[in-house]
Amino acid sequence: MFNAVKLGLRLTSALAVVAALAMPATGKELVINSDSSFPAIKAAFEQAIAGFEAENPDINVTFNVFDNEAYKSAIRNFLSADAPDIATWFAGNRMLPYVDAKLFAPIDDVWAANNMSDTLKSAESSVTFYDKKWAIPYTYYQWGVYYRKDIFAKLGIAVPTNWEEFKQAGETLKANNIVPMAIGTKFPWTAAGVFDYLNLRTNGYDFHMALTRGEIPWTDARVRKTMAHWQELLDANFFLENHAANSWQEALPPLVNGKAGMYLMGNFIVEPLREAGLTDETLGFFQFPVIDPAIPTAEDAPANTIHLAAKATNVEEAKKFLAYFARADVQSAMNEKMSQLPVNSKSTVANDPFLQAGFKMLSNTDGGLAQFFDRDAPAEMAKAGMEGFQEFMVKPDRLDAILDRLETVRQRVYK
Amino acid sequence: MFPTPIQNTSRRTYIAYQVLLPVTLILWLLPLLGVALTSIRPASDITAGNYWGWPSSFSLIENYRAVFTNSPLAAYILNSFKVTIPTVIGAIALSSLTGFALAIYKFRANLLIFFLFVAGNFIPFQILMVPVRDLSIQMGVYNSVWGLILFHIAFQTGFCTLFMRNFIRGLPFELIEAARIEDVSEFRIFWFIVLPLMRPALAALAVLVFTFVWNDYFWATVLTQGAHAQPVTAGLHALNGEWIAAWHLVSAGSIVAALPPVLMFFLMQKHFIAGLTLGAVKS
Known part of the structure; x- marks a missing residue:
């Protein structure tokens, strides 16, 4: 008992010291909560914050790093109970629940004052809801097809630009006992990547967005058209066998060992592949081929964002930070550290062939940038959708039942 | 005496015991051996699908240092x-x-x-x-x-x-x-x-x-x-x-x-x- 009292006393005095340190007598405060627990991302944030403090010596920034997974459930609590000034989150419909719950504040004034509709144009639509701007996007990465350059060269396959060439490339690979595409759907988001691209190429960005917003029934003929394209690939044995038993990571070995030729994935695939010995001579990147030439190409490019909390106490300082975070030089430096792409069009991109290729592709994308299925669709719909796609890849003849089920979920989720 | 000491059983049982014991032991310890082996592999082995083979290089010190x-x-x-x-x-x-x-x-x-x-x-x-x-x-x-x-x-x-x-x-x-x-x-x-x-x-x-x-x-x-x-x-x-x-x-x-x-x-x-x-x- 005595020890407990002593401990309590010691704790209170320790707290008092901490509080005294955290609040200098003069100067302003800024509190940032972030999910950047991974070393490279944390380092990029720390560097950017140090730069901000150097430019604004009167502002003292408190930077709270949460565990990446824990953050997803913590954000709801702290935004309503103990709000920071700024919080990190994701672009697209993923932020909508917080916008609707009035936990994020609109920042149109920051956008207007800094001409961001020009500099952050590529991700503008993904942070705009109810005609207001709700976030600053600071990083994104491209999706596309990563392929074995050396195998393609050896078999004389040109980089496919349209659907027929794509299927033909698959045939050539198969004729040489190479599986056209590696994929692992144990965690089914990878199947959603395939759906996103087939749907974006078949029906276009606007249709895809309307579908993920719940405005179009899953039983629509246009969805069936997308699925028919998928069926063509399944009928042609395009994908690795047993994909439902492997994670995306466990499907990497076939690509590394030359047993598979291509992999539809985000740019984060490059790092482990390089580690495993693939070089810029053996690994290449191309844009997912065009299916319908009449439809402008759209891409998946998930963006991460920072937000002004609706209950922020230091709004003035927070807005200063938001403007700083949108700047070209800040985003260039951060993304170089994170090996991702800056959103600001005036930024420079790290000297890496894959990042350069991605930047070039996304800068020339006129169809629009989707955020990926599980960010564009609400959580419940996304879950049902991804499970459905996985099931379809294993049992394509169950298509009708799957689409009916997704339609039931849609009617419940978007009420 | 029950159970009968293995030395006192028939020769056939004795041989079966001698063979099965190490086999079962290895089978039993396989997951642990796998973990131990993986802990000294470089990351590239895992991406290349080398889960059970000989590690392409040994990164015992690197891995354990990285952990801390x-x-x-x-x-x-x-x-x-x-x-x-x-x-x-x-x-x-x-x-x-x-x-x-x-x-x-x-x-x-x-x-x-x-x-x-x-x-x-x-x-x-x-x-x-x-x-x-x-x-x-x-x-x-x-x-x-x-x-x-x-x-x-x-x-x-x-x-x-x-x-x-x-x-x-x-x-x-x-x-x-x-x-x-x-x-x-x-x-x-x-x-x-x-x-x-x-x-x-x-x-x-x-x-x-x-x-x-x-x-x-x-x-x-x-x-x-x-x-x-x-x-x-x-x-x-x-x-x-x-x-x-x-x-x-x-x-x-x-x-x-x-x-x-x-x-x-x-x-x-x-x-x-x-x-x-x-x-x-x-x-």
Whole structure:
């Protein structure tokens, strides 16, 4: 008992010291909560914050790093109970629940004052809801097809630009006992990547967005058209066998060992592949081929964002930070550290062939940038959708039942 | 004599035994061997699909160093100690008192209370998940080391009480009667007579509870989040990257995390085995 009292006393005095340190007598405060627990991302944030403090010596920034997974459930609590000034989150419909719950504040004034509709144009639509701007996007990465350059060269396959060439490339690979595409759907988001691209190429960005917003029934003929394209690939044995038993990571070995030729994935695939010995001579990147030439190409490019909390106490300082975070030089430096792409069009991109290729592709994308299925669709719909796609890849003849089920979920989720 | 010593069986049985034993042993240890092997592989082996073959290079030092330098694993391990040690002390202190009371005093509800302690062991703790989480939030100990300690003490005390009560029951009651005649207070009887005799039981229970609590994963994930309070069993995932599961680091981390209970076992092997059977039979 005595020890407990002593401990309590010691704790209170320790707290008092901490509080005294955290609040200098003069100067302003800024509190940032972030999910950047991974070393490279944390380092990029720390560097950017140090730069901000150097430019604004009167502002003292408190930077709270949460565990990446824990953050997803913590954000709801702290935004309503103990709000920071700024919080990190994701672009697209993923932020909508917080916008609707009035936990994020609109920042149109920051956008207007800094001409961001020009500099952050590529991700503008993904942070705009109810005609207001709700976030600053600071990083994104491209999706596309990563392929074995050396195998393609050896078999004389040109980089496919349209659907027929794509299927033909698959045939050539198969004729040489190479599986056209590696994929692992144990965690089914990878199947959603395939759906996103087939749907974006078949029906276009606007249709895809309307579908993920719940405005179009899953039983629509246009969805069936997308699925028919998928069926063509399944009928042609395009994908690795047993994909439902492997994670995306466990499907990497076939690509590394030359047993598979291509992999539809985000740019984060490059790092482990390089580690495993693939070089810029053996690994290449191309844009997912065009299916319908009449439809402008759209891409998946998930963006991460920072937000002004609706209950922020230091709004003035927070807005200063938001403007700083949108700047070209800040985003260039951060993304170089994170090996991702800056959103600001005036930024420079790290000297890496894959990042350069991605930047070039996304800068020339006129169809629009989707955020990926599980960010564009609400959580419940996304879950049902991804499970459905996985099931379809294993049992394509169950298509009708799957689409009916997704339609039931849609009617419940978007009420 | 049953079972028949293997030397006395037929030659065929003997040979089968000699062959099957090592085979079963290797099969049994295969997962552990896999973890140990993975922990000294470079990440490239895993991406290239070399899961069971000879490592392309040895990165024993790199991996084990990365576990401590690139991740908060050390903080998680410290949390494990912060949870486990007070729990061991608390559960044993409480259960030696309850065990003493239930073994020595004859009162009407004695057996009922004893059964209550025993029955606690039969409740699958999964069904307590939601109520305990709510309770810990209302008590303000959610997401803190204290929440875990309090819960573990409460849950371990039931088993420890069964153990202690049966052990004290086995002590000669004459000792206590003799002390009472000398007019020794009841607490002094407990402190000076019973407690010293309980030393083997205390040691055995300490080892058991330490292992149980150290290896707990369920409550670690239900009651805590993040590096400030979570023990190492739940913290191993922090070794993974944003996209990639770093199995080589997770394996190395698992081995590091398994060391304290393993060391504890080898240091106190005698007590551990005694503890497993203690209280199981009543003579």
